[in-house]
Structures are given as structure tokens and as C-alpha cells.
Amino acid sequence: xxxxxxxxxxxxxxxxxxxxxxxxxxxxxxxxxxxxxxxxxxxxxxxxxxxxxxxxxxxxxxxxxxxxxxxxxxxxxxxxxxxxxxxxxxxxxxxxxxxxxxxxxxxxxxxxxxxxxxxxxxxxxxxxxxxxxxxxxxxxxxxxxxxxxxxxxxxxxxxxxxxxxxxxxxxxxxxxxxxxxxxxxxxxxxxxxxxxxxxxxxxxxxxxxxxxxxxxxxxxxxxxxxxxxxxxxxxxxxxxxxxxxxxxxxxxxxxxxxxxxxxxxxxxxxxxxxxxxxxxxxxxxxxxxxxxxxxxxxxxxxxxxxxxxxxxxxxxxxxxxxxxxxxxxxxxxxxxxxxxxxxxxxxxxxxxxxx
Numbered sequence: 001x002x003x004x005x006x007x008x009x010x011x012x013x014x015x016x017x018x019x020x021x022x023x024x025x026x027x028x029x030x031x032x033x034x035x036x037x038x039x040x041x042x043x044x045x046x047x048x049x050x051x052x053x054x055x056x057x058x059x060x061x062x063x064x065x066x067x068x069x070x071x072x073x074x075x076x077x078x079x080x081x082x083x084x085x086x087x088x089x090x091x092x093x094x095x096x097x098x099x100x101x102x103x104x105x106x107x108x109x110x111x112x113x114x115x116x117x118x119x120x121x122x123x124x125x126x127x128x129x130x131x132x133x134x135x136x137x138x139x140x141x142x143x144x145x146x147x148x149x150x151x152x153x154x155x156x157x158x159x160x161x162x163x164x165x166x167x168x169x170x171x172x173x174x175x176x177x178x179x180x181x182x183x184x185x186x187x188x189x190x191x192x193x194x195x196x197x198x199x200x201x202x203x204x205x206x207x208x209x210x211x212x213x214x215x216x217x218x219x220x221x222x223x224x225x226x227x228x229x230x231x232x233x234x235x236x237x238x239x240x241x242x243x244x245x246x247x248x249x250x251x252x253x254x255x256x257x258x259x260x261x262x263x264x265x266x267x268x269x270x271x272x273x274x275x276x277x278x279x280x281x282x283x284x285x286x287x288x289x290x291x292x293x294x295x296x297x298x299x300x301x302x303x304x305x306x307x308x309x310x311x312x313x314x315x316x317x318x319x320x321x322x323x324x325x326x327x328x329x330x331x332x333x334x335x336x337x338x339x340x341x342x343x344x345x346x347x348x349x350x351x352x353x354x355x
Contacts, residue, residue: 022195025163033160041158043151045120053129054079062306063313068275069298070289070316074309077281077302078122081129088300092133093199093276096267096288098143098259099126105256108305123148124155126281131159133279137197139271142189143169143259149187156191164198165190169263170237173245188236188267199276202231204269208332214339229330232266238333240322250321252285252311262331264291265323272297286312294320 035041056079061071073080084092104113114122130140140161142152153163167188176182192198203226211217212228220228244250244258252258264287272278274296280288283301285308292299293316301316303309323329 022162022164026195029157029160029162032154032157035158041154043120043124043154044117045122045124045151048117048121050121050128051078051125053082056080056083059083059085062309063316065293065316068293068296070293070301071299072283072289072301072303072309072313072316074303074306076304078125078129080302081126081133081281084133084300088133088277088279090133091135091277092279092300093135093138094141094268094272094278094297095130095134095138095281096141096143096264096278097126097130097281098257098284099123099282101145101147101257107256108254108308110304120148120151123152127152127155128159130279130281131156131161131193134193135277136193137199138193139164139198140191141267141271142187142191144187144189145183146187149189152189156189161191161193162195163189163191164195165234167234167236169241170235171241171243172237173243188263190271199271199273201270201273204328205232205266206230206328207232207330208334210334210336213332213334214336216338232333236263236266236333239331240329241333252315254307254311256284258285259287261287261291261320261323262329264288265295265329268292268295268297269328283312284308286315289316290318290320291323294323294325296325 032041054076056075059073059080062074063072064070100107100110100112102112102114102116102119106112127142134140140156144152153166157163165188167190169186169188171184206226206229208228209220209230212220240262241260244260250258250261268278268288268291272295276297277300278288278292278297279300279302281302283289283303286301289299289301289312301309301312303312
């Protein structure tokens with residue numbers, strides 16, 4: 001028997017908000033923060049001493065742009081984050097972090113092959129520095145593979161942050177392997193300081209719904225606003241969402257693990273406002289600051305290697321390839337073609353006339 005829709009349901013936002021899944025995440029964050037403070041949660045990296053930030057005094061960006069303000073610093077983000085200038089320290093609205101994965105990738109100047117206990121300690125140190133830089137209404141996004149996702153989630157929860165979404169960036173072009181299933185995803189972890197006060201702009205990231213794009217459902221066009229559109233699901237894929245390959249026009253040479261512009265567009269549009277401060281502690285190819293400038297946000301990028309920082313700044317100066325301020329990307333992510341309704345024939349009839 002088909003399940004009947006509950007028409008008496010009266011919870012704004014559905015099961016997830018405000019008393020469903022997000023409320024449970026808030027409770028978990030509070031419980032784990034108390035357990036962490038009582039030293040009841042121990043992870044591998046906890047046995048190593050925390051990083052002691054270098055005393056940098058007043059720091060100066062290596063590269064700057066105005067309108068909107070954009071600053072790129074060169075160095076270890078664990079040292080630079082505590083020394084941010086007054087206009088940003090503790091006032092960052094959105095942090096997007098795509099850290100080294102410890103996969104022995106030849107990043108500029110960075111040793112990407114630490115013993116795992118050291119890498120885990122490194123991870124907790126930069127996460128803690130990011131938390132200190134956030135404004136109370138701020139959001140923290142972490143792009144991370146399977147290896148470290150669980151440890152990051154647990155650490156952020158024991159620091160008292162609330163998880164809003166555990167999203168997945170899915171791409172079709174995974175690296176070939178025969179010993180296991182091909183890896184075709186990276187986790188996009190979305191945490192906030194205060195879930196009820198966070199910056200959240202769903203209107204800026206709406207996409208065509210399956211009901212509109214596939215089924216042609218007239219009800220989607222009968223809404224008072226956002227006709228045929230929906231907030232994206234938590235698995236992200238579609239046109240221009242694949243891994244940025246060598247023949248892609250977004251591609252920056254000599255950079256690894258470059259993220260598509262549309263990915264950063266979704267994060268920045270939904271979790272910040274014009275004029276807000278967006279920060280990337282692992283600037284890499286410069287995507288975060290590039291899209292932040294296109295969307296009229298101030299931004300800070302931190303890059304360990306001087307050559308990568310120079311290349312990233314050149315890209316920031318050139319501007320975005322796909323994402324434009326007044327043209328939100330609204331591409332359908334449906335996996336089925338549009339369905340064409342055919343008139344139903346009565347049973348026992350034929351399309352041809354009897355001879």
C-alpha cells in the first residue's frame with residue numbers, strides 16, 4: 001500500500017529544520033565538546049604536541065588587489081591565521097579548506113608524506129586555527145577524501161561546531177585501479193559556529209528540479225517563487241563538475257587537485273554575502289579567491305609555497321572562466337532525459353485499422 005503524504009505536518013523546512021537533523025547535530029556537538037574538554041575522546045594525533053605558532057608580529061601580504069580587497073599571504077597557515085590583520089582576525093565569514101591529502105603529491109615546497117600521526121596532528125592544528133579566525137555567524141567547509149573525513153568530523157564536533165551537511169562531490173573521471181572500486185568522490189564537510197545564526201542564502205544556488213527538468217510537472221511552475229527550481233542535493237555532480245583535467249579551460253598548469261569553479265560558486269553564494277570575508281588556508285591554484293572576487297567578496301588566501309602563490313595570484317588577476325557575478329549557474333543535475341508523455345491506449349485496441 002502506498003504511503004500517504006502527511007498533510008498535517010507542521011515543521012518549517014521539513015524534517016531537517018529546525019528540530020530534526022540539525023537539532024540532533026547541535027546536541028551531538030554539545031555532547032562531544034563536553035567529552036573533548038574532559039579528555040574522554042582521544043584520537044591518534046592527540047599524542048603529539050600541538051603546533052606552536054611562530055611569533056610573526058605584523059604580517060604583510062605578498063600580493064594584494066583592491067575592490068574587493070584581496071590579500072595573498074605566503075607561509076604556513078598555522079602561523080599566519082593567528083596573526084591575521086585586525087580587519088579579519090576573528091571576523092572571517094567563510095573558510096573553505098582543501099588541504100594536502102598526505103598522498104605524497106609534489107606540491108611546491110610542501111612535504112606531502114608525513115607519518116600519519118604527524119599528519120593528523122597537523123590537521124587538528126590548522127582546523128583549530130581556522131575556528132579561531134571565524135566570525136560567530138561563520139561557516140567552515142573542508143574538502144577531504146575518505147582517509148581523514150571521519151577524524152575531521154569528530155574533531156570539529158568535539159570543538160563544539162555543528163555539522164549542517166556532509167556533502168559529496170562526485171566526479172565521473174576517477175583514476176583507474178583494479179584492486180578496489182574506483183574512487184569517484186571527495187567529501188565536502190559543512191560546519192558552522194552557530195547553526196541558528198549562520199549566513200545561509202539558498203536562493204543564490206537554486207537549480208532546476210527533477211520534477212521540472214524530467215517530468216514536466218506543472219506543480220513546479222505553480223509556485224509563487226523559484227518556479228521549477230530547488231536547493232541542490234548533498235551529492236554534487238553534473239556539467240562542469242568533473243575533476244579539472246589538463247584539457248579543461250579552467251586548468252592551471254603545475255597545480256594538483258584543482259577544484260571546479262562551480263563548486264566554489266555554490267559554497268560562496270550560499271554561505272556568504274557581498275562584502276563578506278572569504279578565506280582559504282591552502283590557496284593552491286587560487287580558485288577560492290578568484291570566485292570570491294567575481295562574487296564581490298573580500299578574500300584572503302594563504303599558500304605555503306611561493307611559486308604556487310605567485311601562480312594563484314596570476315589566476316586571481318585574470319578572473320573566473322565560467323562563474324559570473326550576475327549569472328548564477330543553474331544547470332540541471334538530472335540523470336534522466338526529459339520524459340515525453342504518450343497517450344494511453346485502451347486495452348485490446350490496435351494502432352492499425354482492421355483490414
